[in-house]
Amino acid sequence: MPQTFARPTFLLATAAAALLVGSAHATPLATLPAVFPQPVSMALTGPVLDLGREATLVDAGADAATVALVRDALAAAGVETIRTARSLPGKPRGTVVVLGTADAGSVRAAVTQLGGTLPDQREGYALLSGTRGNAPLVVLAGHDGDGLYYAAHTLRQLTARGTMPSVRIADAPSMAIRGTIEGFYGAPWSMQDRAAHLDFLGSVKANTYIYSPKDDPFARDKWREAYPQATLDALKQLVDQARRHHVRFTYAISPGPSICYSDPADVQALQRKFDAFRAMGVRSFYIAFDDIEYKKWNCDADRAALGEPGERAAGLAQAQLSNSIYHWLKGKDGADAELMIVPTEYYNTTESPYKAALRQVDPAVYVQWTGTDVVPPAISIGDAKAATKAFGRKTLLWDNYPVNDYGESSGRLLMAPYAKRQAGLSDELSGILANPMNQEAPSRVAVFGSAAFAWNDRGYDADRAWKAAARMLASDDAATTAALMTFFDVEHLAPTFGSQPWQPAAPRLKATLDGVAEALANGTAEEREQALARLKTTADDLATAPDTIRAGVADAGFVAQSKPWLDALQLWGRSLQATANGLSAAERGNSRARGFFAQAQALAAQAEAIQTIPNTTRPQGSIKIADGVLDRFVREAPSLIYVPTAAAGGD
Structure with missing residues (x-):
């Protein structure tokens, strides 16, 4: 007989929301996109726009680099055919995109139709999107050529996920x-x-x-x-x-x-x-x-x-x-x-x-x-x-x-x-x-x-x-982004000419390792077990992050210039994996813990021996990965818990 399943409450709520906008496959709800640098003013003005497969580009004097950026952004949103025009078409076929500086008549007309204001500051721009009749209208208005170029880069970010929100952006730099x-x-x-x-x-x-x-x-x-x-x-x-x-x-x-x-x-x-x-x-x-x-x-x-x-x-x-x-x-x-x-x-x-x-x-x-x-x-x-x-x-x-x-x-x-x-x-x-x-x-x-x-x-x-x-750097890939954040954390320390850094070493990793030490010292059996599980996950993240970065970061320069640090991170990750295995074995009374700790020390020594790339860095030196945090934990881990001898037994 057919099986039936209870539908979770959050799925029912999601389905109800979909019905409100037409169907479960309707245009997605508009959300305020992340744009960097953060615009001075950015607001949603309507639903997500379906840019369709055809667009008319009204070029009111943009340079070639700016036009190329806009074309790439439209292609990212699924537009396949792009025609060009010098003025706003009376009956557009598909989306109309207007780009130019604020002195162009077609730009002023398009900004007015979407209820915006023209930029009045050097390097500033306005970016507006909405509808004109039944067709989507997007306008990029630069105070000057620089502002128009920056508007195109903002458009690139807005369309990165294949959609285009209805927005009104007014933006200009704070510093010259x-x-x-x-x-x-x-x-x-x-x-x-x-x-x-x-x-x-x-x-x-x-x-x-x-x-x-x-x-x-x-x-x-x-x-x-x-x-x-x-x-x-x-x-x-x-x-x-x-x-x-x-x-x-x-x-x-x-x-x-x-x-x-x-x-x-x-x-x-x-x-x-x-x-x-x-x-x-x-x-x-x-x-x-x-x-x-x-x-x-x-x-x-x-x-x-x-x-x-x-x-x-x-x-x-x-x-x-x-x-x-x-x-x-x-x-x-x-x-x-x-x-x-x-x-x-x-x-x-x-x-x-x-x-x-x-x-x-x-x-x-x-x-x-x-x-x-x-x-x-x-x-x-x-x-x-x-x-x-x-x-x-x-x-x-x-x-x-x-x-x-x-x-x-x-x-x-x-x-x-x-x-x-x-x-x-x-x-x-x-x-x-x-x-x-x-x-x-x-x-x-x-x-x-x-x-x-x-x-x-x-x-x-x-x-x-x-x-x-x-x-x-990750081209928006989630796994590569997570691996990069792991890498950034172990290279977080920012020194000064003095003895104290102005940004600390590996704050995220330190919090995890401090939590493990605290749980082993004062926690219940359940808390110790949970802490050791977190340690294993963290060690796995460190050990696998370099391969994920090598495979997921398209910029070959980043991978090549980071090579000794990625190599050292992988070894340190394996060292922490061995440390986690040693602590878990010791927690169970298993004498194999000593072997795991010895393996951890050997891997740490290999990591510490890696040097910077010759003739590229001044000063040269051994690669540092979360120094003062990771090396200290690996070194002190055997003292955090009783390690039985082989004679004491344990499986």
Whole structure:
């Protein structure tokens, strides 16, 4: 006879809800999608739109990269045929998508029809979707070309699941400058890394990349010399790619170790170097005065022109040079000219003769500041206000996270969330540029957060952005995302130049291991059993995460650059699996526990022997995985419970 089953209450409720919208197979209920960076204003205005298989694209002057993004987004939502038009069609066949800047008539008309407002802020955009008659209408309106490009990236996220919600988004950045400075010591990124990074920056609405690798000899030791033509050709390709992704390529030079400030020939050498990049279309330049001795001159002419060396004299010399170069750039490029500097005193706000002299730099020149220290544990509004006073303008934050080129970061990937930067900093900063790691692709975890914070600091949620970075790398695959979050946790520690990190080691893993130790010390038999089961699950997660990441992360750069850390994590996971087996055996009075613990120690030793990839990281060192947490637990586990000898028996 037929079997019958009781239907759970939640299924009955789901079915009833489906009936309310028509049927169980009706258009899904609209939910507010996750968009990163978090838009300033985003609201649902109606049901999910069925974009169908046909669409008309009304292109009111978008660039090729923006149009390509929109076409890809429509394809992701199931649109198969896309026609183009110059104006709104009277009787559309399928969905109509309008994209252009706010001065285009078709854009203004479409925004009005959907009850929206046009963007009025630089790089801002409006994105609206709804219906016009019986057909879906989507409009992307940029205040300028940059804003329109960002609107297309938002559309890409809205359609990622194959549907399109009815939304009204009004969005614009909180900070004018958002991006990264390739400013670390050690092996510079490859051109391939840089190209991938520019693509990534555009996708997170960052607008600035500063080329400033410390180990590029033609930007520092040989700064007066011209680049080889092959290098210039490769850099020209990067400049062009940056432009396509709406990222400003900024060329930085570090003349401080050898410059003679009062020698016209050295000023002309700087101009020649910048002119080579101006010929490529670069309009943003940078002079680095960091990490130099500023209490001595490099030439006798400076002593004659500027007096005895010292803090004030160095500040005056740097201010005069910066002003000279900025006014020369203005004469060449007008309003497009941009100059940034990083001063020699870049990491505090203490008043000094140097800072007083440096305040003579033209107010239009951006001055960078790293916070209250070289690697600050936090940055507050009060800190930024003090910097504004010290440098005579809103500073541009050089954030030394997630850079890993200093001793305390040896053997680490820094993959904790971008955190402890106070909401409201946009009122006191002109922007944020993160200094990434030697490893470009793993750097994106933190840079994803710094870009989101710089876009909308008051709407920023560090934890949500951290998880969104994992989903980005995982292409939204749930298992790969979970494995990445496991990886991020064991690489969570963020050091400073001091003894105490500003973000702790492996907080999620530590909570689990602390809970196991607590249960073994004070728990009931049932609580001990449950804790050991959690430990086994956690160990399995650690051991299997690397293979899941290798298989599920499409970015080959991430997998290759993370290789020794993934290898070490796998060994540590197996070590914890053996530890869990040892504790479970000891709990049962089984003498085999000793063998499991010995196996755990051997696997831990193998993991600790793995080194960073040669010639890629400064400093080199042994790979660290949840150090101080995982290694300590594996080492101390045999002492948490009585381990019987073979003579004592036990199965």
